[in-house]
Amino acid sequence: MSSVSQNTEDVSTGALNSKSPVSNNHKSPKQKTPVEPPIPTIAVFYAFLLVNALAAAFVPIQDCDEVFNYWEPTHYLNRRSGLQTWEYSPEYIIRSWLYIVIHAIVGKFGSLFSSRTTAEFYFIRLALGAVCAACETRLFSTICKTFNTRVGIIFGIVMATSPGMFHASVAYLPSSFSMYMTMLGMAAFMDWRGGLKTGMGMMWFGIGAIVGWPFSGALIIPLLAEDFALSLMTGDISEIVYRYLDGVIRSLLVLALQVAIDAFFYHEVTVVPWNIVSYNVFSGSSRGPDIFGTESWDFYIRNLCLNFNIWFVLALFVGPILGLQFLLHRRSTTKQSPIRSLVFVTPFYLWLAIFSAQGHKEERFMYPAYPFLALGAAIALHTTLTNIGSSDPARLMGKIPTKLKLYVVSLFVLLALDISVARTIGIVTAYRAPLQIYAPLQENRFVHTEANVCLGKDWYRFPSSYFLPNGMRAKFIKSAFDGLLPGQFTEAKTGFGFFPGTWLIPPGMNDQNLEDPGKHVDIDHCSFLVDSYFPNVIPSPLEPNYVEDNDTWEEMRCSAFLDASQTNFVGRILWIPDLEPGKWTVVDFKRPAAIPYPEWDVHETKPLPYRPFRHGPYHITMGLRTMQWDEWIELDNHYLRFHEDKKRRIEERGEKCCKTAPEAYDGAVELLEELCSYLPQRYPSLFQSTPTGIHNLLTQETFDITTRPLAEDPMQMAARLIQDDLAIMFEKPDGQYYLLAGAILLAGFWRLSDKFGMPLSEIHTSGDVPGFKSKLEKGMMNFFRRIQPGQPVLRNNYFIQVDDNLAWSHSIGSEDPVEGAEGVMQAEGWGSAEKNKAIEHHYFRSERQSLRRLPRSGGVVFTIRTYFEPMTKVVEEVGVPGRLASAVRSWGDDVARYKGRERYGEVLLEYLDGKHREQVEKGLLKEPEEDGKYPF
Numbered sequence: 001m002s003s004v005s006q007n008t009e010d011v012s013t014g015a016l017n018s019k020s021p022v023s024n025n026h027k028s029p030k031q032k033t034p035v036e037p038p039i040p041t042i043a044v045f046y047a048f049l050l051v052n053a054l055a056a057a058f059v060p061i062q063d064c065d066e067v068f069n070y071w072e073p074t075h076y077l078n079r080r081s082g083l084q085t086w087e088y089s090p091e092y093i094i095r096s097w098l099y100i101v102i103h104a105i106v107g108k109f110g111s112l113f114s115s116r117t118t119a120e121f122y123f124i125r126l127a128l129g130a131v132c133a134a135c136e137t138r139l140f141s142t143i144c145k146t147f148n149t150r151v152g153i154i155f156g157i158v159m160a161t162s163p164g165m166f167h168a169s170v171a172y173l174p175s176s177f178s179m180y181m182t183m184l185g186m187a188a189f190m191d192w193r194g195g196l197k198t199g200m201g202m203m204w205f206g207i208g209a210i211v212g213w214p215f216s217g218a219l220i221i222p223l224l225a226e227d228f229a230l231s232l233m234t235g236d237i238s239e240i241v242y243r244y245l246d247g248v249i250r251s252l253l254v255l256a257l258q259v260a261i262d263a264f265f266y267h268e269v270t271v272v273p274w275n276i277v278s279y280n281v282f283s284g285s286s287r288g289p290d291i292f293g294t295e296s297w298d299f300y301i302r303n304l305c306l307n308f309n310i311w312f313v314l315a316l317f318v319g320p321i322l323g324l325q326f327l328l329h330r331r332s333t334t335k336q337s338p339i340r341s342l343v344f345v346t347p348f349y350l351w352l353a354i355f356s357a358q359g360h361k362e363e364r365f366m367y368p369a370y371p372f373l374a375l376g377a378a379i380a381l382h383t384t385l386t387n388i389g390s391s392d393p394a395r396l397m398g399k400i401p402t403k404l405k406l407y408v409v410s411l412f413v414l415l416a417l418d419i420s421v422a423r424t425i426g427i428v429t430a431y432r433a434p435l436q437i438y439a440p441l442q443e444n445r446f447v448h449t450e451a452n453v454c455l456g457k458d459w460y461r462f463p464s465s466y467f468l469p470n471g472m473r474a475k476f477i478k479s480a481f482d483g484l485l486p487g488q489f490t491e492a493k494t495g496f497g498f499f500p501g502t503w504l505i506p507p508g509m510n511d512q513n514l515e516d517p518g519k520h521v522d523i524d525h526c527s528f529l530v531d532s533y534f535p536n537v538i539p540s541p542l543e544p545n546y547v548e549d550n551d552t553w554e555e556m557r558c559s560a561f562l563d564a565s566q567t568n569f570v571g572r573i574l575w576i577p578d579l580e581p582g583k584w585t586v587v588d589f590k591r592p593a594a595i596p597y598p599e600w601d602v603h604e605t606k607p608l609p610y611r612p613f614r615h616g617p618y619h620i621t622m623g624l625r626t627m628q629w630d631e632w633i634e635l636d637n638h639y640l641r642f643h644e645d646k647k648r649r650i651e652e653r654g655e656k657c658c659k660t661a662p663e664a665y666d667g668a669v670e671l672l673e674e675l676c677s678y679l680p681q682r683y684p685s686l687f688q689s690t691p692t693g694i695h696n697l698l699t700q701e702t703f704d705i706t707t708r709p710l711a712e713d714p715m716q717m718a719a720r721l722i723q724d725d726l727a728i729m730f731e732k733p734d735g736q737y738y739l740l741a742g743a744i745l746l747a748g749f750w751r752l753s754d755k756f757g758m759p760l761s762e763i764h765t766s767g768d769v770p771g772f773k774s775k776l777e778k779g780m781m782n783f784f785r786r787i788q789p790g791q792p793v794l795r796n797n798y799f800i801q802v803d804d805n806l807a808w809s810h811s812i813g814s815e816d817p818v819e820g821a822e823g824v825m826q827a828e829g830w831g832s833a834e835k836n837k838a839i840e841h842h843y844f845r846s847e848r849q850s851l852r853r854l855p856r857s858g859g860v861v862f863t864i865r866t867y868f869e870p871m872t873k874v875v876e877e878v879g880v881p882g883r884l885a886s887a888v889r890s891w892g893d894d895v896a897r898y899k900g901r902e903r904y905g906e907v908l909l910e911y912l913d914g915k916h917r918e919q920v921e922k923g924l925l926k927e928p929e930e931d932g933k934y935p936f
Contacts, residue, residue, distance in 0.1 A: 038149060044156060045137040051160045052129030056122060056170045060431040063173070063364055064460040068486045069095055070103070070172045071121070071464035076489045076501055077104040078111065078120065082465050083474060083486040084501065086509040094279050096272040097265040097502065098258045099174060099211050103127075116442060121466035125170045132169040132176075135183040136160075139371060142187040147341075147379070148334040154378035157413075162374070163423040164307030168367045175367040178216035181208030183371045189223045190344065198227050198240075202247025203254075208368065210255050214273040215280075216368040218354060222346040265502040279511065289360035291513050292483075299361040300352060306423065306573055307363075308373060310416040315376035318345050321383050333386040334379070341379055348372035385409060419574070426575035430562035434458075437530060438467035440556040446472070454526035457543045459485065462530070472528075475521045480542045484510060485519040529553060534563045535779050536624035536793060548619040548775065565626070568788040582733035584858025589789040591674065592629050594681040600635075602686055602698055607636045607867055610846045611874075612796035612935035615883055616890025620771035622779060627792040627850055633675070633722050634848065634865055635683055642723040642746070643699060645807055649745045650716060656753045657745045658716035664740035667728050667857035668714035671741075672705050674854070675721050687721075694721070719743035724863040727752075728854075729760060729784065737784050737860065739763060746866050748801065748809050748845060760784065770894035784860055792852035796935040800888075801843040802833060802904050806868050811837075812900070830900035839911045842871035842904060871908070878924045881915035888912075 061067060068085050076082035077100060087095040103124055110123025136159050144152030159165050168176050185204035188197040201223065209217035224244075231240035255271070263269045280289050304312040319342065325331075326338040334341060351369040355361065388405055440446075441453070450471040455462050457479040465474055476485050487508060489501030508516035523529070533547040546553060564572055597605075612623075649657055660668045676694040679687040688695045693705040703717055704710075710717065718726055728741040736759035744752035755763050760780065764772040787793070803811040813828025850863045875881045888909060891901060919925055 039153070041137060041141050044140055045133055047156075048133035048136045048160060049130060051166070052133050052169045053126060055166045056125035056129045058428045058432065059167050059170060060427065060435060061171075061463050062167060062427075062431070063171075063362065064462070065362075065364075066171060066173050067462060067464045070100065070174075071466060072486070073097075073100045073489075074104045074107055074124070074172075075117075075465045077101070077499065078107050079117070079465075079470060080493075081470075081473065081491055082489050082501075084489045084506055085486045086484060086511055088502070089509040090266050090268060090503055090505050091509065092275075092279075092511055093262070093266055093268070093270050093272060094275045096211070096258055096262055098261040099177065101261060102211075103172065117466045117468065117470065118442060121464065124172065128170045128172065128176070132180055135180045139183040139187045142191050143375065143378070146190050146192070147336055148382060150385070151334055151375075151378045151382045154381050155374050157417075158308070158311045158374040158377050159371070161417055161420045161424075162308050162311060162370075163420055163427060164304070164363075164366070165370060165374075166424050167307075167427070168364075168370060171364065171367070173364050173367070174212040175216070175364045176212075178208035178212035178368040179370055181205060181212060182216065182219060182368050185220065185223075186344070186371055186375070189227075196227065196230075196243065198224075198243035199246030199250060202244070203250035206247065206251030207254050210251060210258055210273055213368065214276050219347040219351060219368060219372070222343055222350065226340070226343045265499060267503040283511075287511050289358070292360060294359035295361040297356050300356050300366060303363050304366065304373070308377070309419045309423070310412070311377040312373065314380040315345070315348060315373045318376040318380035318383075319349065321380045325383050325387070329387075333383045345372060345376040345379065348376055422574040422576070424575075426573065429575055430572075433559035433561040434461040434463045435467070436559045437557050438463070441467070441469055441472065441528070451527035452521065452525055453528040453530065454521065454523065455530055456546070457481070458530060458532050461532075475526065476519055477523050477526065477529075478520045478542060480540065482515045483513045484516055487516075487519055528556075532561060533621075534565070535622035535783060536563070536565055536626070538623070538625060539619065545619045545621060548621065549617065551617075566624070566783065566791065566793070567786055568791065571786065571788075581735035582731050584731070587789050587855040589855040591678070594630050594632070594678055596684055597630075597635075597682055600683060600685065601637070602635070602639050603637055605636045607638060608634060608848075609877065610796055610798075610848055610867055610935050611877070611880055611883075612798050612846055613884055613887035615886040618887060618890040618892065618895060620775050620895070622776060622783065623795045623797075624783070624793040624851075625795070627794045627852075629792065630682065631794075632678060632792065632850055632852070633682065633724065633863065635686070635723060639686075639723060640698070643720070646719055646745045649807055650719070656751065658713050658719060658743045659741070659752060659756055660713050660715050661740040661757070664728060664730055664857075664859065665714070667730060667854055667859035668718070668741040669705070669710075670854045670856050670859070671726065671728060671861055672714045672718045675718055676703070676705055679721060696721070715741050715743040719745060722863075724865040727862040727864070728859040729862070730857070730859050731784075732759075734759075735785075736760060737781075741859070744864075746807050747864070748806065748866065749799070749812065751815065768898060770892070770898050787851065787853050787860060789853045789855040792850060795849050795851070796846060797849075798844065798846040799899055800871075800901075800904055800908060801845045801868075802837050802841050804841070804843060804870075806866065811841075830897075830903050833900060833903045835903050836907045837904065839871060839907055842908055842911075844869050844871050844874045871911070875912065875915045878919060881912045881919065882925075885909055885912035885916060 068083055069087060072082040072084070073088060073095075074082075076084070085095075086092055106127045107120045107124045110127075111120045113119065113123070136156070140152050140156050140159075143155050168179060170176075181204045185201045185208070188201035188204060191197060202220065205217060205220040209215075227243070228240060231237060255273070258273075259269060259271060262272055279287065308315070322338045322342055322345075325333060332338050332341065348369050351366070351372070355365050388409065438453075446469050448471055449469060451473075452475045453468055453472050454475050454477050456477045459476055459479065459481065462474060468474065473488070487506050490504050490506070492500050492504070508518045510516070529546055531546040533545055539545045547555070562572070570576065599605075676689070679694065680689045686697055688697055690702065692707065693703045695702045701720065703721070705714075705717070715726060715728075725746055726741075726743045727739055729737040730740045731737050738757060738759050739755055740757065742752045742756065744750070750767060755766070758766065761772075761777055764776070769776070801809050801811070803809055808815040811833045812830055813832045815828075817828070846867045848865045848867070850861075852861050853859070854861060875884075888901060888905065891899065896902065896905075
């Protein structure tokens with residue numbers, strides 16, 4: 001098996017140009033040829049088209065609803081296969097085929113240029129971008145003519161550069177289609193040249209609501225209210241009735257076409273827009289949108305801040321800005337009155353209020369209102385600039401130097417553009433992997449291959465069947481997700497007429513998001529598998545690390561995908577270019593104060609029983625998990641023994657065990673200061689803060705960390721305080737992290753003197769760490785570069801030792817290399833260990849390692865706490881013998897060699913098997929037993 005690891009001129013609406021509204025504050029512009037925008041309209045169109053073409057080529061699909069509800073049905077119409085959601089079941093019918101047919105025709109035309117399925121996908125996307133560009137251009141031109149050229153230019157900048165529009169412009173979603181129609185509808189209502197165009201505006205909004213998303217029709221309410229108010233003011237009721245009737249008839253013609261198309265496909269006459277509204281509004285608590293998840297009221301505030309940054313803030317405050325402008329100056333800054341300007345920004349306020357009040361929220365729900373947001377931001381900025389640019393010496397702004405005002409405004413606009421670009425690049429670089437990972441399947445060798453491409457926990461990232469050859473089908477294997485997955489459109493061809501998958505009732509569908517086991521296939525039926533791997537994610541029986549199962553799967557492609565849990569907030573939302581390696585900028589971070597360890601006693605508190613192994617198979621991973629700050633350092637009733645061992649080792653070995661490079665001295669002192677702050681907080685019965693450092697209440701040692709020079713190496717002083725070994729890695733200009741400070745006193749199998757000064761990669765390769773080059777190096781290097789001071793992590797590992805020496809396992813040789821007979825230094829290693837020693841000599845050695853970044857120096861600190869127990873004691877715990885035996889047996893040859901299994905395996909496994917049988921016979925556990933809460 002193999003795995004993939006991953007027409008824009010207005011037409012007359014009737015005899016509506018005989019009258020003009022009459023009002024001092026609300027009058028239509030005089031009938032004269034408007035000033036054309038200084039930028040040629042065609043140039044604006046090409047600019048929008050260029051941005052949208054880039055989006056079509058690079059933007060990731062952010063919503064699985066786009067794939068399963070729109071790309072897959074299109075694939076079915078054009079290529080007779082695809083995944084089917086419950087919304088397309090004839091039992092429910094809440095998706096219209098008219099919207100799909102339009103895009104399927106475009107895709108069919110695109111397939112004439114290339115036989116590759118992805119070509120059709122990108123052709124449809126490019127077509128969407130072109131339509132969006134045309135709509136943007138139409139609205140831009142109208143704004144320039146009816147409001148103000150500067151308002152139009154700002155509007156164009158917002159639309160062309162905002163991350164929200166970058167995605168929405170080419171998203172194959174009804175909300176995006178409604179956004180296109182919204183722009184045309186806005187232009188119709190906005191442009192009073194030749195008379196009011198209410199009928200045309202209603203038609204565009206109606207098409208957006210009928211063919212696209214019914215709820216988008218709410219955006220027209222303020223515009224119709226304005227039109228109605230004008231008619232009341234002029235007393236021309238008959239005209240408004242005619243205009244409204246005109247718009248309704250146009251919309252009903254579109255609805256009739258939709259009903260006919262849907263009747264053809266569903267074999268049933270139904271009104272899909274009503275079905276959508278009925279399900280989402282009137283279906284009750286067991287159905288409806290909320291069963292798919294809810295968000296807090298401020299979801300859209302946060303989302304729009306990310307996708308429109310400063311522009312959203314301006315749009316939010318455009319109402320107050322227009323109000324102040326009118327109250328203070330009694331005039332407008334555009335060709336439109338403040339009231340009419342307010343009419344065109346009110347739909348955004350209305351939309352935001354309506355959807356913020358709903359429980360179920362998704363980013364795409366805001367798309368139809370994006371043009372109103374951009375217009376509001378443009379009006380707000382234009383009005384602000386007009387007042388700032390005043391040269392009247394009687395006004396405050398007139399006294400500020402013109403150059404200073406220009407600098408401030410330029411900085412404001414450049415900041416908005418920079419944030420937008422950084423956000424857009426961040427989205428593309430961080431989340432584009434699903435569009436890249438399927439590339440090997442497009443190779444000629446797979447063109448006629450019939451096979452299953454299986455999706456597990458990453459099912460919602462599938463970019464559509466357009467990324468598979470015609471003979472391949474997407475299938476789902478069981479994962480932790482317990483909702484309803486899509487099924488398959490039937491591929492029956494004979495005796496069922498046209499497109500039988502659209503009207504035959506599929507099995508296992510429901511409208512309550514209840515799981516259907518029939519949607520899953522056994523993994524044995526999978527020829528290809530798509531899976532993700534994140535070092536800090538702990539595998540589970542339902543979601544194992546398939547990526548690391550090299551015995552079953554062969555890696556064909558691996559693409560980077562942002563690990564949100566290991567990336568700081570700024571890194572998640574923006575693209576941050578790599579800064580110069582080796583230079584660290586101090587971060588303003590302070591560790592949260594630790595809570596005292598409950599009922600901790602240096603004589604009574606036992607070591608935590610870490611058992612970081614699972615039933616096989618064994619996977620080589622970093623195995624990171626999040627650390628709580630309170631748990632940074634663990635102390636127990638072995639403290640005094642560790643303290644004495646360390647004290648003796650320092651006296652005997654000195655710099656061989658504790659050393660700090662001059663360039664790392666500040667980092668080592670920073671670590672010492674951190675320990676002197678943390679330990680009295682966490683263990684107040686053992687440590688006490690002093691004006692100059694810390695006092696050990698048990699050993700009566702006092703450590704002065706303020707006087708320079710320090711009494712001893714700072715790493716050595718830190719080692720005396722805790723049971724852990726310590727190491728600090730620092731980045732150098734070559735981008736590698738080097739071990740430049742350490743106190744390695746109880747490592748058992750390696751020496752600081754051998755590794756000191758080495759880069760991270762060499763430390764591991766020199767120790768023959770299994771799978772480092774193939775599985776760990778890239779992820780580890782990325783982790784070191786990205787870890788932030790506020791994101792500490794933990795990991796655990798384990799070894800078997802065949803002697804009782806905690807500090808150095810003398811069974812593998814002398815800690816100090818001995819010169820042989822021919823002058824060659826004799827290497828230590830498992831090869832020199834006595835084979836199959838009695839079980840009484842077997843010890844279980846596990847390590848709990850914490851990793852954190854120091855905010856001042858930028859060093860990455862390892863704390864390495866060793867737990868050391870006789871094997872005969874460990875196996876008394878229920879479930880441990882069987883689980884450990886399974887883990888040891890599952891080691892690959894390289895891991896077994898690294899851990900020395902050949903020297904003790906026979907005795908150990910025989911003993912573990914016997915103890916496991918005893919537990920089973922006593923009824924202490926049932927096979928197969930659960931792994932428990934890892935790593936305990």
